[in-house]
Amino acid sequence: MGGTPADMAIPVDWYLYLSAALFIVGAAGMLIRRNLFIVLFSLELMLNAVNINLVGFSRFHENLAGQNFVLFVMAIAAAEAAVGLAIATALFRNRQTLMVDLFDRMKG
Amino acid sequence: MESYIWLIPVLPLVAFLITLIFGKWWIKDSAHWLPILAMAGSFGLSLAAFIQIRGSAEPVVVELWRWFSVGSFQVPFSLQMDQLSSVMCLVVSGISLLIFIYSKGYMHGDTGYYRFFAYMSLFGFSMLLLVLAGNYLLLYLGWEAVGLCSYYLIGYFYHKPEAAAAGKKAFIVNRVGDFGFGLGVMLIFVTFGTLDYVGVFQQVGVGGIGEGALLAIALLLFMGAMGKSAQFPLHVWLPDAMEGPTPVSALIHAATMVTAGVYLVARSAVIFASVPTALLVVGIIGTFTAIFAAVIGICQKDIKKVLAYSTVSQLGYMFMALGVGAWAIAIFHLMTHAFFKALLFLGAGSVIHSLGGEQDMDKMGGLRKRIPATYYTLVAGALALSGIFPFAGFWSKDDILGSVWRDGQYLFWAVGLIAAFITAFYTFRMIFMTFFGKPRMDEETGEHIHESPWSMIVPLIVLALGALLAGFLGLPGKLGVLQSFLEPVFGSANHILGIHEHSLAATDYVLMVVSVIVAMLGIVLAWFMYVKRTDLPALAGRRLQPVYRVVYNKFYVDEFYAATVVRLTVDGSRWVWRNFDEKIIDGAVHGTAWLWQRAGQVARPVQSGRVQNYLLGMFIGLFVVVTVVVFL
16 A cells, blocks of 8 residues: 555556446346346446445545445345345245246236 | 203203113113103193293293304304293193103003103103294204104104105105295394394384395295195195104194194294285185195095194194284194194094004994093094084184184185084094994904003093183183283284284174084084995095095195106106216226226336346436436
């Protein structure tokens, strides 16, 4: 750590491009992939895109609050993954499939 | 007197409440005691008030509390005791007391015993409130309350469809009259700014009120009186009201409630005296009803129906008297009529009771020796109704005919005289068909004929004494105790009309003799047709077939109403039901449901059940929001 934003090796917008790219990949994966596991992985991608964003700005502003948030997000993501995987297991037991587009019992 | 007047109506009210609440489970077969005691108390207090009010020039008004107080609309809950009220109180509470005692025997063993006495007490309260009211609104309250009791008691045997229908008919027909009465009360307030008798009559006496307004008020009030007192063309409910138990017919539909119309017009004497046109209308309606109902009475077979038409006819006489400004005499006839008509009804009830419920006179006959006490008292009542000297009906009816003559309404007089002839005829037709000739009931009924219990006979005897003696209270001319007693109430009305007390002249004696002769002729004709030559009625019926049929069917008034008013109402209601209720009201409800159902169908594909679709929606929404926030 140390130094000023001016002598930062990598400018902040690079972080943003990476983060945006990851987020878009994650969002696209959530919307179009059929396998529930992939959907969950895509979700993790999106969360981590946000994390990169936070870390980038944290460094840019020299403020550790952003990195605090990242730790929170990671903890929550772990919990979410646990719940998500448990749901996936239960779903598979019931429906013998994990294809998301087949889960449409709530169709109006 | 101010301290206890309120108790006169309240005692029966208390009896009503207690009997109604505890009657079914607790009081049961001794339900008669409380109403009888309460009514005896009211009678005693009425008597005390009667003695105290004697000779008092001003009415005693007691304001119990302020009932309405809205801007200039001030109505106190006030009772007014004057000579007219006290006479009415005595008649109502006295006759009620006797009929309550009679009912103990007559209604014995009925399943609704407590219900009967409860409603009779409620009626007592309402009627006493009606005659004691100190303003028109309170009068209206009592007026509606007696109508309600009448409805309850006509439909007392509610499991009989005819009784239920008769109750409804009475209520609805009365509504026509009460509509007018209600408008009249409103118009009184608009015109005078007050509803208190004292205030209203004072302003009328001073003058300066428009003739048109007074005429409208008088006619509207009279409309109410026509409904309640069963005057043509609103008379149709009273004969049907005979579906109620006989004591009810005697008390409510003969002696007291139906005379409320007469009381109303007499109470408003000052108003009526100020508009001669209204008086003429009252006289014409009364006179016409007197003869119209009497004619129908000739052909009735049901003993109670005969008496019902007789009541309508006698009420017509009272209105005839009111129509020529003979207020006190109308009240006098009201009083004597209460005695002898209650007697006749109770006597008829005793006959019906002894025959196990038979009301058709074709199935009676020869009862004279079997039920002598009923026979003698009933004959006393019949003589009074026919107007035979010295029974009560003679004095009052003759007073009416005399005052009509003095007023110069000779047509009224002639019609009244003919009606008197018919009255004597149908009354004794009833007596002869019931008590003379061969028994026409079937054998089993014949064996079970029994004289009624003492609780029924004693009231009959008391009423028979009344029918014999009450007439001496109202001797004609200056001899009349009742007339001079009522003078403070009717003084100003008489002053407006220019009526003075008169001394008996030769014409009065001639008129008396004429009316007695006419009544005697009626009785003789009845005797000839129904005792001497029993084949004559059937023969006359055949000879005069068309006339007979019209009269027997009561001039088809009911049929006329059924074909016009009732038909119109029913058809109109059905049309509204089919077109308005089903199409518009139901249509609106169904239409609302249909609208949302359709909307749901249109919108349901949005709910695909796929999480990813929802997510896409969220992303699009987020995108739009962010775009708007960031770039706009």
